[in-house]
Amino acid sequence: MKKIMSVILVLSIGLMLLLGFFSIKQINFINSSLITTGTVVDLEVSYIRNSDGTRSLSYHPIFLFVDNHQRVRKLQSDVGSNPPTYRKGEVVEIIYNPENPDHAKINNLFTLWFTEIIIGILAIVLFLISGSYFYFNVRKNRFKRKMLTNGRQVEAQITSIEVNTAIVIQGRSPYVIYSQWQDKLTPDDIYIFKSENIWFDPTPFINRETITVYIDVVNAKRYYVDISFLPKVK
Template sequence: MKKKTIKIISYLFAGVGIIFLLFGMNGTWDNISFIKKSTETLGTVVDMKVKDKTDSEGVSQTYYYPVVEYTDANGAQHVLNSSMGSGRPECEIGEGIQVLYLPENPSDGKIGTFGHMWGGMLIVWILAIVFIITGFLIEFFSKRDKRRKKKAERYSATVDAKVSEVIYNTSVEVNGRSPFQIHAQWHDEQSNKIYIFKSKNFWFDPSEFLHDTIAVKADPANYKKYWMDTSFIPEMAE
């Protein structure tokens, strides 16, 4: 995959995350303002609307939306149709439930439970965090080889590791695709240990450009700190 494409994908995830973040901040502020200005009363669940929804995989799920009747400070009655449903009834018909409403507009009421007031906002905040972190991680891992190469400039050991295999790095997936990764091993005769070295990710199969061995710069005090020199392998065209 082209570096430009990876950068665009990382920016896209981060951008969507920022949009969710702005929605979350705005919604949270609106909820806080509403709670500060509102008056509390006890409403009664008078009905339970049932709606069936089908997800993208064709699985149907039943949701329950409470209908609540409440009386404001002036004795006027109002009916609140909840816009938030749940997979199972959270309350029963005839049950009392907290309601918040604005004194200047008593018909503008909301069920005052945590789930109804903050459930939607929590989902938005979680989506914001997930998208922003994903965008950051895509950018972070795409530049990991550059960081390793820079650190390797002060490593004093260079070993010729035997190329063992080229695999799909399934720990990374973008648009349903996983990159290729070169694995090489080296036997440290002094400690009689085998070290496995892994290359950066390639979005094309580098096998035809490989030789029997590949140079690896490493820290002789800790061979787990290394950088595999794949500079002889062509870069994918932009």
Template structure:
């Protein structure tokens, strides 16, 4: 399970860092332009349309303005919407770089903060999921280490080795072993599920027992010890 959590958690965390980095860079760039740029008034002269893969059309404003030297400048807004947020002929506040007037943006909350908030939000979600999975991996390793060191060993009857299709890594799903035995802490018949592995052990374990390490203080905590049949490379 540690390897799967490491793989999936690492992917989510990487995506989170990328999205968060893009959001931070866009926010910093817009903030720098807002603090050091020149303010003027522009006019929406057109609406540039684009169609996404679902066929939905969004519109971005095309704005013209005169820079400090009186030269005409034109730019297309970075944020599109449907229906359009602006109309042709509408006057808008513009911020532009006096050294590179083609670097300009509409001075509005949507233009300045929507993209940083969107990318930052995606980064927070993906990063949170990835970080949570990695923390779960670390926690599981700590529990297994304690069970191996001081867990109560019992012998459980093998019941099945099934394909866990709820998890997929590179198109593959791992297997899990299920065994049953009377739990020493509760006195009741309990099922014990192994961490995922890349082997189908049905033939090897049919009619046999497997060692399970349990925590008497926390009956739900257990570790199915398959080290006799599974190498570290075959652990998922």
């Protein structure tokens, strides 16, 4: 799990660097470009194959404009949509590089920054996923150290080993160990404990009926189930 999240974190950082590169490149393009008007003369239909095998339509506007050398340019937008954003005959604002007029785009926020928006969304999502994992992992380890140092040690009866189907990563779900403990000082109360996620079946490695649990002396609902006796996943 940690290796997967490390890869995701590195990938998100790589995407952020790529976002910075494309953003600087786009800013330089905008700062060195001229703005004129053009006309949409046609809509080019393209097909996008979806993951389920179906195809989706996308309409790319084809536009004409006159550059600073009084030459007519006919270009197709890289960005398409469905339904089409533009219609034939519509007048649009064009931004283009005077040294390379074939490098032209329709001058709106989405068209200019489409690539950067997609990269940015992917980078943020991946960073939040991996960053949250490492953040909560640090908190969990800090809490674990606190319980091992200051918690009350009890032996809880192992009741079951179950698959945590709430979590699925690459088609696999972790296991958890459930146990219960009855405090002799308050015999009417039974406490149920759940271990952290275990990414292999621990059943063959459990040859005991009880498991050590460290509980908060103030609040028994705060606890740590000690699974250090299990082998480590490499």
